[in-house]
Amino acid sequence: MDAYYAAVEQRDNPELRGKPVAVGGSAARGVVAAASYEARAFGVRSALPSVTAKRRCPELIFVKPRFDVYRAVSAQIREIFAEHTDLIEPLSLDEAYLDVTENKQNIGIATEIATLIRARIKEVTGLNASAGISYCKFLAKMASDLNKPNGQAVITPAMGPGFVATLPVKKFHGIGPATAAKMENLGIETGADLREKPLAFLQEHFGKAGGWYYRIARGSDDRPVQPDRPRKSIGAEDTFTSDIFELEVAKAELAPLVAKVWRHCEDRGFSGKTVTVKVKYADFQIITRSRTIHGSIRCEGKLRELAVSLLEATFPASKGIRLLGITLSSPVSESDTLEAQLSLPI
Structure with a gap:
């Protein structure tokens, strides 16, 4: 979806249309969760501190997020996807992979399917969507950004290796600024540079990710x-x-x-064993503290106990804290739970 959260807000509030809008944060605190294309013209992007966003765009309008609305619209979009295929892999509320190799309407051209889906989304939700079509997930993702907003692009198997070769590594999906900087220090600035490096070299410098970089440099992704x-x-x-x-x-x-996380865990039947506390200071430095237990966290009280102990380890604070976060991860399978139960002493 194109500027999804901001587009929903502009759809529902005519006074916001054509104006620079930021969802999340405020003029003084927080970060931008999403920005309209009018705001992006001023360099406003998601994850940008609100104060910086306001400095770049003095006319920027901040809007509180309405995640219940975003989830409801996302469900409508998922229903449209399901008219064509059951092979749908959501990445977030506004993005998903679809495998249309075999599709419910027996349409033989993927670009036609993408056009139909985008038109149907516009009809049902009033929102614009963009699409990327290719033979693998990595290139479909890269193609989806080529003709935004409200467009689509195709990368064929014949085009794939050449497309990757000319692309700067900093624009590769999944390669962040730190990894891109490390690559550039190793003389890797483009996909062609990446393809020249042997697998052993990439594994030496990037560990397990080295194999992934080796494959995508050749336009190969079998996920x-x-x-x-x-x-x-x-x-x-x-x-x-x-x-x-x-x-x-x-x-x-x-x-x-803690209460919010536990409520979502109960709603989704999620169980984990690693608790992470995130602290962002006034100067935007971020630290995290994690702890993993044997078995799984079975109640909100245990989650709170672990989170508080991790938070205490960050004090005394030498500078002000502007943000706190908590995450429960390392999902526990049914077999893990059963093993933990069987190991209890009698």
């Missing part, structure tokens, strides 16, 4: 579309209107985040 991809984590975070310096205040702010 299937996974309709039932299991959730790996559930988290929540909050940015405060005033910086926090005291432990007791931080504990009080952490409590509702």
